[in-house]
Amino acid sequence: xRSKNDSKPGYYAVIFISQLRDDDPAYDKMAKDMEELARxxxxxIELESVRDHMGQGITVSYWKDKxxxxxxxxxxxHLAAQKAGREKWYSEYRVRIARxxxxxxxxxx
Amino acid sequence: xRSKNDSKPGYYAVIFISQLRDDDPAYDKMAKDMEELARxxxxxIELESVRDHMGQGITVSYWKDKxxxxxxxxxxxHLAAQKAGREKWYSEYRVRIARxxxxxxxxxx
Numbered sequence: 142x143r144s145k146n147d148s149k150p151g152y153y154a155v156i157f158i159s160q161l162r163d164d165d166p167a168y169d170k171m172a173k174d175m176e177e178l179a180r181x182x183x184x185x186i187e188l189e190s191v192r193d194h195m196g197q198g199i200t201v202s203y204w205k206d207k208x209x210x211x212x213x214x215x216x217x218x219h220l221a222a223q224k225a226g227r228e229k230w231y232s233e234y235r236v237r238i239a240r241x242x243x244x245x246x247x248x249x250x
Numbered sequence: 251x252r253s254k255n256d257s258k259p260g261y262y263a264v265i266f267i268s269q270l271r272d273d274d275p276a277y278d279k280m281a282k283d284m285e286e287l288a289r290x291x292x293x294x295i296e297l298e299s300v301r302d303h304m305g306q307g308i309t310v311s312y313w314k315d316k317x318x319x320x321x322x323x324x325x326x327x328h329l330a331a332q333k334a335g336r337e338k339w340y341s342e343y344r345v346r347i348a349r350x351x352x353x354x355x356x357x358x359x
Contacts, residue, residue, distance in 0.1 A: 154265060154348050156310055158298050162358075189267050191300045191308045199300045199308040201265055207351075227356055235355040239263050239348035242316075246344040247336055249271075 148186050150241050153204045159226075159234035161196035168230050175222050182216070184209020203241070210238060257295050259350050262313045268335075268343035270305035277339050284331050291325065293318020312350070319347060 161168065172190075179185055184205035192198035204210045213219060226234070270277065281299075288294055293314035301307035313319045322328060335343070 154263070154346065156263060156265065158300075158310070189308060191267075191302045191306050193300045193302055197300050199298060199310060201267070201308065201310075227358070231356065231358070233355065233357040235353070237263065237350050238352040239350045241346050241348045243347040244345070246342065247340065248342040249336070249340070 148203070148205075148244075150244050152186055152241050153207060153210055154239045154241055155202045155204065155210055156237040156239060157198075157200045157202070157234060159198050159200075160232045161192075161198070161230055162232050164196070165230065171222055171225065171230075175219060178216065178218060179213060182209065182213045184212070207238070257312070257314075257353075259353050261295055261350050262316060262319055263348045263350055264311045264313065264319055265346040265348060266307075266309045266311070266343060268307050268309075269341045270301075270307070270339055271341050273305070274339065280331055280334065280339075284328060287325065287327060288322060291318065291322045293321070316347070 176188060176190070179188060179202055186203040186205060188200065188202040190198065190200040204213070285297060285299070288297060288311055295312040295314060297309065297311040299307065299309040313322070
């Protein structure tokens with residue numbers, strides 16, 4: 142878990158749930174590249190991502206504000222990846238953009 | 251992907267990311283019971299959950315409003331599961347409560 146961030150609520154979450162069609166090493170590379178690209182975007186806070194053995198995944202990225210999400214959505218390389226995602230990799234996905242109002246955590250000693 | 255819901259934005263998401271300590275069949279049973287219990291709560295919309303082979307999981311549940319989330323948090327059986335989670339199952343977790351402002355999806359033909 143890479144939750145090192147202590148941003149105060151008021152930031153935004155992009156909840157991306159997706160189903161992959163097949164196992165494809167090219168997908169893994171693209172996903173890694175996109176994560177790297179996101180991390181270097183203005184307003185990026187952090188990203189959490191889990192995919193199971195059935196190819197279902199949830200990725201939640203956190204952003205300072207809605208403008209940062211909009212810029213990320215329109216990034217040229219990201220647009221190309223979104224297109225490839227629809228054409229090749231995902232059988233379905235759903236995106237929700239939500240404003241975080243509360244944030245708390247637990248860590249065992 | 252079980253995204254059959256067509257709720258208009260304005261509903262709430264509870265984003266729960268957790269790291270399990272060990273593989274424990276008792277955990278799987280509890281998780282299944284809690285999902286069932288959540289589905290029967292007032293204000294519940296839907297739930298999406300993914301856990302990988304390293305024991306990291308993201309569960310996002312969606313609720314009509316904040317009052318529904320509060321009731322669910324205070325449900326007696328759920329309180330017992332939360333306690334067991336902290337004592338036995340999770341090495342860490344983080345909860346974020348967020349108001350969904352935008353929601354869109356893709357499904358291949």
